[in-house]
Amino acid sequence: MTGRILNALLVTALLLGLWQALVTLADLPPFILPGPVRVAKALWNNAELIGWHALVTLTEVLVGLAFGVALGVVTALQLAASPLARRLVKPALVLTQALPVFALAPILTLWLGYGLWSKVLMAVLIIYFPVTSAFFDGLMNTPRGWLDLAQSMQATRTQTLWRIRVPAALPALASGLRLSAVYAPIGAVIGEWVGASQGLGYLMLLANGRVKIDLMFAALAVLACLTLLLHVAVSRLCDRLTARMV
Amino acid sequence: MTAPALSLSGRATIDGSPLFGPVDLALEPGGWTCLLGPSGVGKSTLLRLIAGLRTGVDFAGQITQAGGPLDPASIAYMAQDDLLLPWRSVLGNVMLGAELRGQKGDRARAEQLLSNVGLGDHAGKRPAQISGGQRQRAALARTLMEDRPVVLLDEPFSALDARTRADMQDLSAGLLRGRTVLLVTHDPAEAARLGHRIYLMEKNGLHRLDPPPGTPLRAVDDPDLLSYQARLLQRLRHRAAP
Ligand SMILES: Nc1ncnc2c1ncn2[C@@H]1O[C@H](COP(=O)(O)OP(=O)(O)O)[C@@H](O)[C@H]1O
Ligand SMILES: [Mg+2]
Numbered sequence: 249m250t251g252r253i254l255n256a257l258l259v260t261a262l263l264l265g266l267w268q269a270l271v272t273l274a275d276l277p278p279f280i281l282p283g284p285v286r287v288a289k290a291l292w293n294n295a296e297l298i299g300w301h302a303l304v305t306l307t308e309v310l311v312g313l314a315f316g317v318a319l320g321v322v323t324a325l326q327l328a329a330s331p332l333a334r335r336l337v338k339p340a341l342v343l344t345q346a347l348p349v350f351a352l353a354p355i356l357t358l359w360l361g362y363g364l365w366s367k368v369l370m371a372v373l374i375i376y377f378p379v380t381s382a383f384f385d386g387l388m389n390t391p392r393g394w395l396d397l398a399q400s401m402q403a404t405r406t407q408t409l410w411r412i413r414v415p416a417a418l419p420a421l422a423s424g425l426r427l428s429a430v431y432a433p434i435g436a437v438i439g440e441w442v443g444a445s446q447g448l449g450y451l452m453l454l455a456n457g458r459v460k461i462d463l464m465f466a467a468l469a470v471l472a473c474l475t476l477l478l479h480v481a482v483s484r485l486c487d488r489l490t491a492r493m494v
Numbered sequence: 495m496t497a498p499a500l501s502l503s504g505r506a507t508i509d510g511s512p513l514f515g516p517v518d519l520a521l522e523p524g525g526w527t528c529l530l531g532p533s534g535v536g537k538s539t540l541l542r543l544i545a546g547l548r549t550g551v552d553f554a555g556q557i558t559q560a561g562g563p564l565d566p567a568s569i570a571y572m573a574q575d576d577l578l579l580p581w582r583s584v585l586g587n588v589m590l591g592a593e594l595r596g597q598k599g600d601r602a603r604a605e606q607l608l609s610n611v612g613l614g615d616h617a618g619k620r621p622a623q624i625s626g627g628q629r630q631r632a633a634l635a636r637t638l639m640e641d642r643p644v645v646l647l648d649e650p651f652s653a654l655d656a657r658t659r660a661d662m663q664d665l666s667a668g669l670l671r672g673r674t675v676l677l678v679t680h681d682p683a684e685a686a687r688l689g690h691r692i693y694l695m696e697k698n699g700l701h702r703l704d705p706p707p708g709t710p711l712r713a714v715d716d717p718d719l720l721s722y723q724a725r726l727l728q729r730l731r732h733r734a735a736p
Contacts, residue, residue, distance in 0.1 A: 269575060393577045396547050400571035401640065403594030415581050493579050 257490065264337050274290065282462040287469060290462035298451065298463075305448040306363060306437040309478065312371025316428060320379030321421070328379075328387035329409060341380065348372045350438055357443035367439035374435035375428035382427070386420025387413050418493050423487035429482035433475045448474075497524035497674040498568070502544055504555010506536065509710040513539060513551055517700035519693060521644075526667070526675045526710055528685035531695030532730065537678045538648055538697070544676065545571045545646050559644075570642040574649040577632040578621040584608065585617040586672045586712055607635040611665060627658035630664070640700045645670055646676045651684065660714060663688060682726035686719055687712050694729070 264284045270276070278286055291298065323341075326333045353370055360366035366456040390413045397410045440449025448471045455464035499522075505515025515528060521527045529561050531537050542549045544557055553619040557564050578587045592599035608617050611631040618682040621632070630650065637645060650666075651659045677736055679685055683718035685692050688710050691705045706712065713719065 393573060393575050395544075395580070396542075396573070397571065397577045397595055399547060399588075400545055400566070400569065401591040401594050402567055403591075404596055407594045407596055411590075412579065415579070 257312065279459055279461050282465055286293055286462045289464040290460070291466040293471065294463055294466065298448075298467055298470055301448050301451045301467065302452055302474060304446045305363075305433070305436055305440070306474060308367040308439070309371060309474075312368045312436060313366065313375065313428060313432045315426070316372040316375035316423065316432065320376050320424070320428075321383055323380045324383035324387060324421075325409075326412065327384050327413075329405070332368065341377065345377055347434070349441055351429075353438050353442040356439065366442075367436045370439035371432040371435035372491045374431045378427045378431065379421070379424040382424025383417055383421040386417030388493070389420075390416050416491060419490045422490050425482055425486055426479070429478045430434050430475065433471065433478065438473065497525040497672060498560035499557050500544065500557075500564075500618050500674055500676075502540065502555065502557045504553055504557075504663055505728060506539060506549075506551040506553045507545070508551050514695070514700070515555070517695075519700060521674050521676055522691040523674055525690035526670075526677055526688050527691040527693065528689035529676060529678045529693050529695055530682060530685040530726070530730075531680065535695050535697060536537055536681075537695055541646050541648050541676060541678050542694050547571070559651060568580070568642050569644045569646060570637045570640040571635055571646050571718075572650050573635045574652055576629040578620070578629055578636075579665045582620055583618050583620060584613060584624065584632045587621065587632060590636060591640050591655075604635070604639055606630070609668065610638075612736050627654055627662070630654060630658075630662060634662070634669070635665060642686075645676075647675065649678055649680065652679065652681065659684075664711060682730060683723045686723040686726060687714065694726075713722045 249436050268285065269279055282290075327337060347368070352373065353366075356366040356369050360369060387409075394412050394416065395408070398412055403412075422439050435449070437449035440447040441453060443463070444450040450465045451467045452471075455467065457460070499520065501518070501520040503516065503518045505517070511535035517540070519527075519529070519540065527541065529537050536551075539549050539551055542551055543551075544564070546564060546569070559565055578584075579590065580666045582590070584607065585601075586609060590602065595729040601608070605614070605617060608614055611634055613624075613628060613631055613635065616628060616632075623628055626631070632655075634652070647666075651662050654662060663684065675683070677688060686706050689705050690710060692705050694703055695703045703726075706716075707718050708716065
């Protein structure tokens with residue numbers, strides 16, 4: 249564990265060094281690419297501002313995650329439990345994937361306004377399919393032998409679902425969750441770009457418009473850190489979820 | 495508990511090409527019937543038909559139990575794979591059946607059965623924490639917990655080492671006494687040792703053989719048993735040659 253952290257720190261330091269070297273050697277003007285020191289200064293000077301916007305984005309992401317995962321889990325359970333639902337819903341679900349979700353962002357803003365909910369819905373739309381399809385695949389791929397055993401025991405369909413198929417599908421659900429932790433911030437930020445008055449995505453556009461490129465990069469760095477932390481937290485949770493399943 | 499007679503007669507095809515049959519199989523009521531044969535000949539398919547489980551074959555024929563229709567609720571099933579759920583304790587696995595039916599399980603009885611198969615001290619462990627032989631004993635306890643008059647065993651001992659296998663044969667013969675048991679195996683020694691009735695399944699059909707003298711469980715060092723199983727092995731090898 250400490251080895252991995254050390255490794256990550258080393259790689260980060262190396263990348264920061266390369267970044268600074270590029271800026272210095274190529275003599276890039278700060279309004280194209282500011283060096284890490286400049287960005288760190290911008291971060292320090294605008295800590296309160298960035299922190300506030302980060303909190304907004306984090307809220308959108310977490311609420312989106314909660315709704316998206318809940319919706320995906322319920323859909324997958326419905327699909328797994330009912331052949332009729334599979335026939336009706338599955339084609340529609342696949343069809344929605346033909347639509348680029350990003351293209352919906354202006355419409356969502358139009359309908360839901362500039363506030364929290366258009367971003368939440370954006371995040372939900374992006375993570376809904378990966379969560380649903382990962383969990384559904386897991387539910388439909390229960391090892392044959394367990395189902396035979398359940399059948400020979402005169403198991404009810406409901407009990408088989410809850411006591412065998414769901415636990416056996418948790419590792420598959422976990423891989424869907426890991427993906428969604430990375431996708432949800434993308435959805436929220438795109439929503440902010442299209443129309444918002446707060447959030448890190450909004451702050452980046454604002455800073456860009458005012459040629460405060462160092463502030464823009466500072467916001468980007470915080471966004472990257474948020475996504476990384478979320479990814480680590482969800483991974484930890486998933487590891488604990490699946491540790492009992494093997 | 496009265497152990498019923500069970501019989502299957504008919505043929506099976508896969509996509510129109512024959513897998514086996516026509517065959518006639520009659521299980522010894524209250525005893526062990528061993529179905530011996532090389533792999534791929536259709537033994538598991540036959541057992542799964544009797545268990546009422548899904549197979550990839552089309553079966554034409556009939557399966558009867560005590561002269562009437564098959565009653566799946568009177569049949570327990572145990573496979574080569576122990577099929578223990580890794581997220582449950584050994585005890586939880588033994589009590590699985592009742593839970594899957596939405597009933598309350600008899601914990602005291604499950605604990606008793608676990609100690610009967612020598613796993614009394616391992617009830618709280620997870621399947622990954624015990625050995626392969628112990629896992630198969632847990633699967634046996636789970637099968638016994640179902641308390642069905644008919645028990646179908648699909649090569650339950652074949653993944654075990656020789657000593658553990660012999661121990662499991664002893665244990666099973668004792669604990670399943672009086673039930674109608676069908677044991678599918680590819681091991682002539684196992685069939686000879688355990689069978690009240692022995693069938694040999696081959697490409698050209700199903701043959702009922704005279705069992706060796708004496709009643710099961712036969713002693714592993716019984717000279718009659720040893721010569722019988724040697725003849726059985728020779729017959730298997732002879733038939734397998736082109
Ligand atoms: N679901 C299925 N679909 C296609 N072929 C099958 C299926 N189940 C079994 N078979 C074929 O039937 C044959 C007999 O299988 P099985 O009953 O498992 O034999 P055994 O138990 O004697 O080894 C095998 O050759 C196998 O390929
Ligand atoms: Mg088989």
